[in-house]
Amino acid sequence: MTKQERQNDPIAVYDSGVGGLSVLRALLEQLPYENFLYFGDQANVPYGDRSLHELRDLAESVTQFFIAQKVKIIVIACNTASAAALKYLREIYPDQVFVGMEPAVKPAAEQTHTHKVGVLATPSTLHGELYASVVERFAAGVEIFQSTCPGLVAQIEKGNLDGEETLQILHDALDPMLTEGVDSIVLACTHFPFVIPQIEEIVGDRATVIDPAPAIARQTARVLKQYELLNPQTLAGSRALYTSGNGADLQGMAERLIGLKSTAHELDWHNGQLISRNSVW
Numbered sequence: 121m122t123k124q125e126r127q128n129d130p131i132a133v134y135d136s137g138v139g140g141l142s143v144l145r146a147l148l149e150q151l152p153y154e155n156f157l158y159f160g161d162q163a164n165v166p167y168g169d170r171s172l173h174e175l176r177d178l179a180e181s182v183t184q185f186f187i188a189q190k191v192k193i194i195v196i197a198c199n200t201a202s203a204a205a206l207k208y209l210r211e212i213y214p215d216q217v218f219v220g221m222e223p224a225v226k227p228a229a230e231q232t233h234t235h236k237v238g239v240l241a242t243p244s245t246l247h248g249e250l251y252a253s254v255v256e257r258f259a260a261g262v263e264i265f266q267s268t269c270p271g272l273v274a275q276i277e278k279g280n281l282d283g284e285e286t287l288q289i290l291h292d293a294l295d296p297m298l299t300e301g302v303d304s305i306v307l308a309c310t311h312f313p314f315v316i317p318q319i320e321e322i323v324g325d326r327a328t329v330i331d332p333a334p335a336i337a338r339q340t341a342r343v344l345k346q347y348e349l350l351n352p353q354t355l356a357g358s359r360a361l362y363t364s365g366n367g368a369d370l371q372g373m374a375e376r377l378i379g380l381k382s383t384a385h386e387l388d389w390h391n392g393q394l395i396s397r398n399s400v401w
């Protein structure tokens with residue numbers, strides 16, 4: 121296939137659920153003429169407590185599904201899956217172009233005045249090699265305070281952005297780090313940008329909140345340019361949503377969270393492979 125033919129192929133975006141929509145939102149702003157295919161693995165959300173092995177298997181099968189859809193690049197819009205599987209996927213699919221999430225410790229370390237930074241991420245992300253290496257490379261002389269915000273991903277999946285449970289989880293995570301004096305808070309889970317207003321309400325002017333999505337969108341544009349894969353069309357591209365959960369739910373959340381109106385197709389996991397739900401019957 122020629123480069124020109126591939127330029128029109130979609131950009132795939134993958135997360136355990138609705139979190140990757142925060143990255144899709146930034147991608148749509150940065151690359152409006154591209155075609156997009158979003159997959160949320162809502163049959164398996166949350167990913168945050170799953171084993172490395174499980175996360176790699178899931179990400180590998182999702183990659184196979186994307187490759188069968190002829191996508192030109194895969195954006196792993198999930199810190200947990202990126203931490204567990206990105207290196208592995210690049211090894212087993214050397215011809216496939218990937219972009220992944222990396223906890224934004226570097227910008228936080230650059231901007232902190234108190235030399236104290238907060239990181240909100242899932243247990244899997246915080247235990248992974250990627251996070252350890254980012255901290256080692258960029259956070260010398262900076263004290264890091266972490267929280268896994270237990271239950272927050274599930275609340276956001278339910279659309280409960282400002283209910284009592286959500287606010288309690290945020291207070292439990294943020295109050296102790298604010299007391300310690302953090303002035304910069306890294307959102308290292310793609311679900312969390314959807315509660316930035318609630319986080320900012322708690323944090324006030326004591327700390328700034330870092331959402332890495334715009335940087336990931338710029339990185340995706342750079343990589344596409346580097347591979348001469350940018351779509352030359354100047355009309356808004358297509359957007360397709362896929363979920364292993366409930367299509368109507370994802371559709372509703374995409375519209376509510378990022379104003380995207382698009383039909384969601386349902387997929388089923390079948391012997392470790394993603395297949396169209398209708399084709400089961």
Ligand code: DGL
Binds near residue numbers: 137139199310
């Ligand atoms: N949105 C994901 C992340 O960035 C995964 C959250 C989860 O499923 O636990 O880590």
